[in-house]
Amino acid sequence: MHGTVPLARRNLLAEPRRLLASAGGVGLAVMLILVLDGLWAGIKSGVTVYEDNVGADLYVAQAGTYNFYGSSSRIPASMVDVVSDDPDIDWAVPVRAFFSIVDLHDRKVPVVVIGSVPGKRGGPWELGSGRAPANDDQVVVGRVLARRHNLDIGDSIDIMGRRFTIVGTGSDAFMASFVFMTHGATDALLAAPGTTSFVLVGTDRPHAVRSRLVAGGYTALDRDQLAVNDFELIARAYSVPMRFMTGVAFVIGSLVIALSAYSAIADRRREYGIVKAIGGHGRYLFGLAMRQTMMIAAAGLLAGFVLFLVGRSAIVWVRPQFTVVTTGTSLARAVGAAVVMGAIAAIVPARRLARLDPASAYRGA
Amino acid sequence: MTRRVSLARKNLFQDRRRAGLAISGVGAALLLVLVLDGVVAGAMRSVTAYMRTSPADVFISQQDVRTLHMSQSILAVDTVEAARLIDGVAWVEGLRYTSSIVEVPGGGRRSTYVFGYETATGRGGPRQITHGRPPGPAEALVDVTAAGELDVDVGDTVVVLGQPFTVSGLSTNGTNIVNTTVFVRSEDFASLRGPSIAYVLVGAEPGVSATDLTQRLDEALPGVTVQTRAEFARQEAKLVSDMAADVMRIMSIIGFLIALAVVALTLLTATLGKLREYGVVKALGASSGRLAMIVAAQAGWSVGLGMVVAVGLAVVTGAAISALTPNLDVVIGVRSVVRTGLGALVIGAFAAMVPLRRVTTVDPATAFRRQ
Secondary structure, three states, rough: OOOOOOOOHHHHHHOHHHHHHHHHHHHHHHHHHHHHHHHHHHHHHHEEEEEHHHOOEEEEEOOOOOOOOOOOEEOOOOOHHHHHHHOEEEEEEEEEEOOOOOOOOOOEEEEEEEEOOOOOOOOOOOEEEEEOOOOOOOOEEHHHHHHHHHOOOOOOOHHHHOEEEEEEEEEEEOOOOEEEEHHHHHHHHHHOEEEEEEEEEEEEEEHHHHHHHHHHOOEEEHHHHHHHHHHHHHHHHHHHHHHHHHHHHHHHHHHHHHHHHHHHHHHHHHHHHHHHOOOOOHHHHHHHHHHHHHHHHHHHHHHHHHHHHHHHHHHHHHHOOOOOOOHHHHHHHHHHHHHHHHHHOOOHHHHHHOOOOHHHHHHHO | OOOOOOOHHHHHHHHHHHHHHHHHHHHHHHHHHHHHHHHHHHHHHOOOOHHHHOOOEEEEEEEEOOOOOOOOEEEHHHHHHHHHOOEEEEEEEEEEEEEEEOOOOOOOOOEEEEEEOOOOOOOOOOOOOEOOOOOOOOEEEEEHHHHHOOOOOOOOOEOOEEEEEEEEEEEEOOOOOOOEEEEEEEHHHHHHHHOOOOOOEEOOOOOOOHHHHHHHHHOOOOOOEEEEEHHHHHHHHHHHHHHHHHHHHHHHHHHHHHHHHHHHHHHHHHHHHOOHHHHHHHHOOOOHHHHHHHHOOOOHHHHHHHHHHHHHHHHHHHHHHHHHHHOOOOOOOOHHHHHHHHHHHHHHHHHHHHHHHHOOOOHHHHHHOOO
C-alpha cells in the first residue's frame, strides 16, 4: 500500500487553539488591509457626492479655483446673467459653498455649507425628511449629522453667529455633512452680498460652452476636473498614513504566520527529525514549511473576510460618516497579500527545518 | 546557596528566533497605534503653529468662529478701532485670511491659507523668514516646505487668489498635512477680496493678563468671539483631535486586537511546548497560582519588549516619514507612549488567560512521561 501523510495539515491541526490564534492575528491584519482599502474607495466615491447629484455640467468660478471643497472662490452674482447669455446653456444658478466648524455637544463638527436660491438647482437633491429651506433662517442638515447629534426637524443650530431652524434632513459629504441654506443666508454669514462661489451650468454641449467661457476669460471646470482635484486634496492628507498602516498590517500578517509555523515545527522537531532521517530532502522540507504557512495564510484570509464583514458593519453602524466600500480589486489585493505573506513567512520555519539534525529523532524532546 | 530561576523569561527566550518573531509581531501591532497617534499629534502641532507663536495675547473672530482651519470668519473693519479703545489694549491689528490655492505657472499647486497682514509691524505675519524679506506690493511669502515641493525660490512667480505674486521670501512652520501658508500685504489682499477682515489680533498692555483683556473685549464688543491665544490654539488642536478621533479609535482598536492575538499566540506556543516543564514545577510543589504568575510574567515580558520595539520603531519610522514627506510631522510623545503601554498591559492580561487553564490544570505526572 502506498500513501502520503499530510504532515503539514496534521501538524497544524494538532493544536487547534494555536491555529485559531494565528488565524485571528492574520485575519485582523487582512481585515485592516480591507478596511483601509474600503475607506479609501469610500473617500473616492464620497468626494464627488455633490457633483454626482446636483446635475450641473460645468462650474464657473473665480480664476485660480480648482476645488469644490475648501475653495474660496468669490465671483459677482451677476455672473449668472453673463453665463446665461451663452446660447447653449439650459440653466445657470449661483451656489455658495464653504467649510465651517460647528460646535455640537462639545465637539467640533466640520460641515460643508451650501447656499442656493430656493426653488432652483444647487440645493438639497433628496430629502430624508422635512422640506428644503424656504427662507434665510432655515437649514437642511445631513442625516449623519442629525443622527449623531440628535437633531430633529424644528431644532435650532448655531452657525457663525446665526441661529437656524432645521426644516429637513438631507445628504452627507465625506466625513462631513452638508448644511443646505438659502443663498441669501450665506450672503449674510460671509457679509458678501452680491457675490457667489460658483455658477452651476446645465448644458448639452459642455465642451463647447466651456471653451467659450474660457476664451472669454472665465474659469469653468467640469465634474471630472473637480473630482480629481478634490480627491487630490484629500488624498494628500490621508495617503501616507494609510499606506503606512497597510504596510504594517502586511508585516504583522507575515510575522504571525512565521511565528505560528515556526512554533509548530519547533515543537515537533522530533517528528521532523524522523522525516529527515528517513530521507526527507531539502526541497521536500521547504515544501512542508511552505504548505504550513500557506494553510495559515488561507485560514487567516478566511478569518479576515469574516472579521472585515463584522468590522465594516460595526464601523458604519457606530460611525455612519464613514463609507467602507468593498471592491473586487480590494478583495483580490487581500488574497494577493495573504499569499505573499505566506511565502515570506515560510523562510524562517524552512531555515529551521533545513538546519534540523536528523539525530534529534532519537533524542528525548 | 539558593538561586531563583526566572522560568517565565527562560521559557520565552529559550528559542530566540521564536521570541524575536513574537516580540516583533507585538511591536508591529503597537507601532500602528503609536505612529497614528504621532501623525495626529504632529498635525495638532503644525496646525496650531501660527497661533502658538503669535505675539497677540487675544484673538477676535466672528461670533461662534473659534478656529482658523476649515473656518470662515468675517469681521467689520471698524472692529479694529473699537478694540483699540478698550482699556488695557496695547496694540490692535486686523488680519485678513482665506483658503485658496498657490500654484506655479506651468508647475504644481498646493492648497494654502492666505494671510493678508501689516508688513510694517509684522505682527500678523510669520515668526521667521529664512530667506528674503517681507512682501512688498504684488509680492508673497511662501512657506519653505511648500516652496521646496513646488520648486520655487525668491524671485519666482506664484499665483495666489488667481493673481500673480513674486516670491519675496520664504517663511517657516506654515505647512501641515493638508495645506501650506502664503503671506501677502494686507492691502493686496483687500484689493482682491474686499475690505473685511477675518481676525483681529490684540496685544495686552504690561500688567494686563490675557484673560482679563479677553473679558473686557468680550463685554465691549457684542457679536464676536474673543479668545486668548492659548484658548484659540486649544480650540484649533481640538478640531484636529475631534476630526481624527473616530479614525484613531477604529485603528487603535484594530491595532490592540492584533497585539492581543499575537501575545495570545506567543503565550500559547511558549506554554504548549513546555507543558512537561510546568509538570515538573508542579510536581516540585508549585501551586496553580505560582504557575499562573509564570504565564502572567511571560505576558509582561512579551508586552514590555514589544512596547520597547514599538517605541524604537515609531521614533525611527516617524523620523523617516517626516523626512520623506515634509508636510507630515510625526510626533511620538510621552503621553502617547504611556497610553499605548497601558493599553498593551491590558491586552497582555487578556492574552494570559488563553493558556492559563492549560497550565493550571497540568498533571504533575507529565513530568515523568516521555513525550
